Amino acid sequence: MSLETFASSDSFTLGVELELQIVNSHDYDLTSGAADLLRLIEKRKLMADVKPEITSSMIELSTGICTNHAMVIEQLREVRDALVDCAGQLDLRLAGGGTHAFQDWSRRRIFDTPRFRQVSELYGYLSKQFTVFGQHVHIGCPNADEALWLLHAMSRFVPHVIALSASSPYIQGYDTGFQSARLNSVFAFPLSGRAPFLLTWDDFKVFFDKMHHTGVVTSMKDFYWDIRPKPEFGTIEVRVMDTPLTVEKAAAIASYLQCVARWLMTERPFQPQEDDYLVYTYNRFQACRFGLDGEVVDPISAEHRPLRELIRETIHRVGAHAVELGAEEGLHYLLDMLRDPLGSDAAWLRDIQREQQFLPEVVRQQCVRFEGG
Structure with missing residues (x-):
């Protein structure tokens, strides 16, 4: 099987995917x-799509192709309301x-599709431990070479969106001390991490x-990279975020990525290089462990900067692009979040547990919040 031709977008x-938790009431x-x-949901006519994920306690929704924040929020709210009604x-x-x-991974069941059965047979217990929930954002690219350039330029902003989305402090009933513990589960897979530094589609x-010759991969789906090209869609897919x-x-996070992408592609503020990845894993860890309070290293200047400050600075830097893209509302949402001590989802979850001392009540309040309450 050869690599698919890269479609033009x-x-x-934008396209946004969210993996959701299914809980009993x-x-x-x-x-x-x-x-x-x-x-139930297949009877509804929706702009977004809903499909299964690897275990039967998960479900994934995905928007259609969107051009701005308003379209994303409209589609996400419509499919959320429909799913909440069906769940009820x-x-x-x-x-x-x-x-x-507090779920026990050993009790999970693999959703019965050929693809998921194959993954389960290959990865064993890791497949059930993969009952974690992420947000993926697709960004349209005009051609394959531009997509690879953007993929590697965007790697410097991976810690930003990890910190903005961090919502996984608890695993198996324990506080991990991480803001995003989910990515530790993803990192266990052998084809996870970063894409190879290649800037032309011919080299890729x-x-x-x-x-493919080694037999290790059969398609792009076998790569669990933090950012990967999706040739059939003509996009790059940013995969590091927890589901907010x-x-x-x-x-709002999708709008942030859209604005950063436009800034990178139109202004070319730097040229991506292999040395960008010298500090990549360290910066990624800082964002996972400490969230917005993490400190990351610039790969060129070696300057250490607080993530919260860097994100705020980036929002102001891409402001003109936000106007062009209709993304101002999303970026204002994130600025408000940066000012709020409980703006981080991980901080909010810990605050509920500190008050209630009962993790099922934490999950109940997560449900209320997701439902729009």
Whole structure:
């Protein structure tokens, strides 16, 4: 199987995917409700799409192709409201968040599709431990070479969106000390991490053919990179975010990535290089561990900067692009978040647990928040 031809997309168009938790409404543990939810939701006519994920306690929604923040938020709210209504008919509830606070991974069931069965057979228990919940954002690119350039330029901003979305402090009933513990589960997979530093599609095809020859990969789906090209869509896909607790925050983070992408592509403030990755894993860890209070290193100047300050500075730097893209509302949302001590979802979850001392109540309040309450 050869690598697909890279489709052309309108620059800076957006697609947003959110993986959601399916919980029961009595003890708020995860439950196997995906098949029943899909049966109900397929009767609805929606702008967005809904499909299964690897375990039956998860479901994924995805918008259509959007050009601005208003379109993203409209589609996310419509599909959220439809899913919440269907879940209610089944005595289920839905929540955002990168991990479920107290579920036991060994009780999860793999959703029955050939692809998911194959993944389960290959990765064993890791497949069930992969019951974690992320946001993915697709950004349209006019051609393959531009997509690879943007992929590597965007790598410097991976810590930004990890920190903005961080919502997974609890795993298996324990406070991990991380703001985003979800990514530790992703990192266990052998084809995770960063893409190879290749800036032309011809070079990337050579790399893919070599990997395919080894038998390790059969398609781009086998790569769990933080950012990967999606040739069939003509996009790059940023995959590092936890699912936020609200669709409003998800839309705002997508707008941030859209504005950064337009700034990078039109102004070319720097040229991506292999040395950008010298500090990549360290910066990624800082964002996962400390969230907005993390400190990252500039790969060229070696300057250490607080993430909260860097994100605020970037929002102001891309302001003119936000106007052109209709993204001002999303960026204002993030500026308000940066000023709020509980603006981080991880901080909000810990505050609820500090007050209630009962993780099922934390999950219940996550459900209320996701539902728009």
